[in-house]
Amino acid sequence: MLPNFSYIQPRTVKEAVDALTDDAVVCAGGSDLLGCMREGIITPARMVSLEALDQLKGITKTPEGGLTIGAMTTISDIAQNPLVNSMYPGLAQGARQVASPQLRNQGTIGGNLCQKPRCWYYRGEFDCLRKGGKLCYARHGQHQFHAIFGHDNLCYITHPSDTAPPLVSLNARVLVKGPEKNRTIPVAQLHVLPSFTPLAETVLKPEEIITQVVLPPVSENLKSSYRKVRARRAWDFALAGAALALEMDGDMVLDARVVLSGAAPIPWRSSAVEKTIIGSQLNRQTIAAAAAAVTKNAEPLEKNTYKTYLFQGIIEEELAKITSRDQE
Ligand SMILES: Cc1cc2nc3c(=O)[nH]c(=O)nc-3n(C[C@H](O)[C@H](O)[C@H](O)COP(=O)(O)OP(=O)(O)OC[C@H]3O[C@@H](n4cnc5c(N)ncnc54)[C@H](O)[C@@H]3O)c2cc1C
Ligand code: SF4
Known part of the structure; x- marks a missing residue:
């Protein structure tokens, strides 16, 4: 069952950022977030929905010849977009292989990059290291689907997104709005290893929102x-x-x-x-x-x-x- 929380739907990015205080969380398509809330992994007092922010939806060419993809653009729209398919086939192929058609229609690129990992102990009732506990249960338990690189013998999750690897390979970056200053982060530096902290998956602060994914121009080669x-x-x-x-x-x-x-x-x-x-x-x-x-x-x-x-x-x-x- 979902716990109680308040819900707001801001009309501007600034309003959304301002609402992200204390125990609030960003909701994009909700396809991962609501599952995490049911499982007790995320227990926000307030949900800040980005649904009404049309300015974060859509795919456009940049003046330099690359593409910018709004964070609220659905995975389906990315998979089907002719420019993405012709300029960045790796990203289109990644988007097409995300989950199921229904989830691709609901899930957004911002949410896909920030989704929580799928380790069954983490998603279950285990107070493991990533949830602030002392132990990794996968290490001596069931780890068939877990990591073979980068686990630092701490946490063995595998990063779940199928759009992030193509975005890293294409040198994409994300634009991030926060209460103080905006920043640009290469997707290659968005996610963190357990040795940095096993308690988070990205470098984003709780009050920051990804607004755009920007892809550089590509050469014919x-x-x-x-x-x-x-x-x-x-x-x-x-x-x-x-x-x-x-x-x-x-x-x-x-x-x-x-x-x-x-x-x-x-x-x-x-x-x-x-x-x-x-x-x-x-x-x-x-x-x-x-x-x-x-x-x-x-x-x-x-x-x-x-x-x-x-x-x-x-x-x-x-x-x-x-x-x-x-x-x-
Ligand atoms: C059954 C199932 C199968 C799946 N299979 C795959 C798969 O094969 N490959 C794959 O890649 N994914 C898979 N997924 C994950 C799915 O693609 C994600 O649920 C989806 O992309 C998340 O998008 P969303 O817009 O619904 O995000 P939400 O659920 O709304 O948010 C997810 C997380 O991202 C944060 N967030 C969302 N938007 C932003 C933003 N703009 N800025 C900062 N933080 C933000 C939220 O706070 C939340 O923590 C699967 C999910 C399910 C339920
Ligand atoms: S792999 Fe990570 S998420 Fe899974 S049980 Fe170990 S510490 Fe928890």
Whole structure:
């Protein structure tokens, strides 16, 4: 059952920020928030809905030639938008693989980036480390779907969003409004590791709101993609996945950003894969070396070593697709 709370629907971003005092929480589509409230993970005194803020909805071109996506734009709108599909196919592919059609119609990009993790102990009645307790129950319990990188032997959640890894690979940033000053944060620096704090998922302060996601212009040579592997064909979170953004000159990789999902508490940039392919021709040898490199420094637990093979297979297949696309 939902606990009691008051509800307001501001008409301006300033009103919304001003209302975010003490025990208030931002509500976008509510598709994650209401579940968290039912589960007792978030217990706000006041809900500040962004629903009436039409200025935070929609996708437009920036003067520089990139795109800006309002934080209240739905995941469905992003998945279907012709500009997103032509300029940033990796983001469109990520959006299409979020949850189910109903959730994509309801969920927004701001909420997708800020959603809470899915660890079953955290969502259940366990007072674990991330809820302010002393123990991680997943460490010696059920951790089949948990992290193999970046857990710092503290908390083993995997970052749940399918739009964040492509956004990191595309060098996107978010615009944030707060009571004092506005700030711009690269999506690559939005999420935090357990070693920073296991009690939060982002660097946002409680009284801050993401207003826009801004994507830089892309060159014709940029190839972006997102691949997600899940346990079932219906809606499910990523067991493993990879967002690629490669600057190519023929079959030569000039630059690369490779970001893994289902891997770590944050979208996990694989510098090992990037180093292997940057400045090299994308041929069978390079691809094999990149696939071997992806799990360098991985720290799987007893029940999730299978993820290392998944990541190797994903990197091999996704890089091979780029070479075969070029030959078409
Ligand atoms: C059954 C199920 C399956 C799912 N599967 C997937 C999946 O496969 N892949 C995937 O990526 N996601 C998945 N999700 C998550 C889903 O995509 C999110 O629930 C949704 O994107 C959240 O968007 P929302 O607008 O409803 O956010 P809300 O539920 O309203 O908010 C989520 C959180 O973000 C905060 N927030 C929202 N907007 C802002 C903002 N502008 N600024 C600051 N903070 C903000 C809220 O305070 C809250 O803590 C699934 C969810 C469910 C329930
Ligand atoms: S993995 Fe994190 S969220 Fe899950 S039980 Fe451990 S501390 Fe809690």
